Amino acid sequence: TGSGAKPLLGYLMLNAEELDYFRKLLTGIQARIRGDVRLLKEEAFSAHDHASSNHMADMGSDEWDVDFSLRIVENDEEALAEIVRALNKIEAGTFGLCELCLESGVPEAKARIPKARLNAIPYARNCVNCERKREESK
Numbered sequence: 001t002g003s004g005a006k007p008l009l010g011y012l013m014l015n016a017e018e019l020d021y022f023r024k025l026l027t028g029i030q031a032r033i034r035g036d037v038r039l040l041k042e043e044a045f046s047a048h049d050h051a052s053s054n055h056m057a058d059m060g061s062d063e064w065d066v067d068f069s070l071r072i073v074e075n076d077e078e079a080l081a082e083i084v085r086a087l088n089k090i091e092a093g094t095f096g097l098c099e100l101c102l103e104s105g106v107p108e109a110k111a112r113i114p115k116a117r118l119n120a121i122p123y124a125r126n127c128v129n130c131e132r133k134r135e136e137s138k
Contacts, residue, residue, distance in 0.1 A: 022095065022118065026083050029122070083122075096112055096115075098111045100131075101130055113127050
């Protein structure tokens with residue numbers, strides 16, 4: 001590179017502007033999910049408290065709705081934890097690096113998560129290949 005500018009530690013492909021973009025993207029998703037979680041919790045508990053029918057089918061349906069909403073909340077809370085982790089990685093200088101590649105000794109220069117994957121899942125911990133292997137080993 002002729003510019004003489006050194007990339008930030010751990011960001012051989014991401015510049016400060018791109019990191020700011022991902023920070024804003026993550027905080028936007030975080031705010032949306034927090035609102036969704038709050039709303040879903042309110043709806044789930046409100047539906048549970050105000051079951052309007054004593055009919056068995058309605059009660060079963062209401063219970064299913066509450067259970068479904070609570071499972072969505074659980075998934076959203078896991079996503080929130082991943083977003084916080086990604087934001088911390090931006091601050092630590094390790095955002096965009098595949099955790100599994102690094103654990104297996106791959107050098108940072110080859111452990112980058114492609115920008116296309118980060119745009120799709122900005123809180124991704126691993127590159128596609130490592131994530132596929134991780135899923136297959138479950």
